[in-house]
Amino acid sequence: MRPEAADCRCIGIAAPQPEFARGAVMQLPEHHSSYPMVRGLSRGLQVLRALNLCVKGRASSGELARLTGLHRTTVRRLLETLVSQGYVWRSDSDDSFQLALKVRDLSEGFTDTEWISTVASPVMGALLHKVVWPSDLSLPSGEALQVRETTHRFSPLSFHRVMVGRRLPMLLTAAGRAYIGHCAEAEREQILKLLRAGGDEQARLASDPVYLRNLLARVQADGYGTNEGEWNHDQEKGKIGAVALPILQHGHAVGCLSVIYLLRAVKREDAIAQYVPALREAVVQIEAGLHA
Missing domain, CATH: 3.30.450.40 (GAF domain)
Incomplete structure (x- = not known):
């Protein structure tokens, strides 16, 4: 792991009863609907939520794959999509990812x-x-x-x-x-x-x-x-x-x-x-x- 990646320890990883224990998979709440779930959107939100919980707000694609339980290639594809839309920023120096300022726009209409x-x-x-x-x-x-x-x-x-x-x-x-x-x-x-x-x-x-x-x-x-x-x-x-x-x-x-x-x-x-x-x-x- 890169030295920079060591800073992406996420909340609860080392705790006795963490939200994300080592090897654990982050799960979104179960929701029943008459419409089929859009899996790509659900996975994208999982990645955003995991990234939001990381100390210093940054993580590598591998770390996010471990936290979410998603395949590393899938996570990388989701991250690149979020980068293209302006919600995630990628560091050229260490290839880590962090939330961009645009994510605040998602809460502007919520009071x-x-x-x-x-x-x-x-x-x-x-x-x-x-x-x-x-x-x-x-x-x-x-x-x-x-x-x-x-x-x-x-x-x-x-x-x-x-x-x-x-x-x-x-x-x-x-x-x-x-x-x-x-x-x-x-x-x-x-x-x-x-x-x-x-x-x-x-x-x-x-x-x-x-x-x-x-x-x-x-x-x-x-x-x-x-x-x-x-x-x-x-x-x-x-x-x-x-x-x-x-x-x-x-x-x-x-x-x-x-x-x-x-x-x-x-x-x-x-x-x-x-x-x-x-x-x-x-x-x-x-x-x-x-x-x-």
Whole structure:
């Protein structure tokens, strides 16, 4: 091995229980799909991931072949392709490879909010099995929250099949109340400023200091928000109830998870007793995923 190649020791190689033990083969997570997997792409990603884990971010094609379990010729061909596309750089002095600056472009369109949705989806599936009623994951969008993920399409008790993209009023919904009660103070003031500039019911509520003081005190003390049909959407005022918990990151809300139900079927106190513990467990899992 060249002296330079000795610097490409990868994370975990010498550890007692390494991610890549000597002689071990790096495996990508198993994924089931109705479409056939593109093996070339999968192998290329294996090579990128292995290269990313190398100390000093560089490795020889032989080292990468050992780490990935792929044939050395295959690895070399993949590396040359990545070099031609600008994602990997090859050193002429020692023929080692390292990631190029262009790999950062792959994450430009991915935001923290997208990560929340990714982490939350499986947790919401488990929540559905516990409560049966549908749940929504909503994230801030200006002066409102926007539903980014939902289990409505899977719940036998769903009354709205199309929820993703729907905007939720901040002061009239359980999710909005939970969010504004737990977001950063500067963000809260900006949201209220936007609401006061409107000409609807929320403008009046956002301009009422007594209402706001009572709302914030209640939500912050309870740790969750509720609504009992206050939002008149699709002529449903008085019909739909919800309870929502904030998803916290660094102590402030970054989104909300809510369970939605029919008021004629579930009383508010029963919803709190039955759904808040399940929601809290789900939120803890989501928050753990965000901090991982």
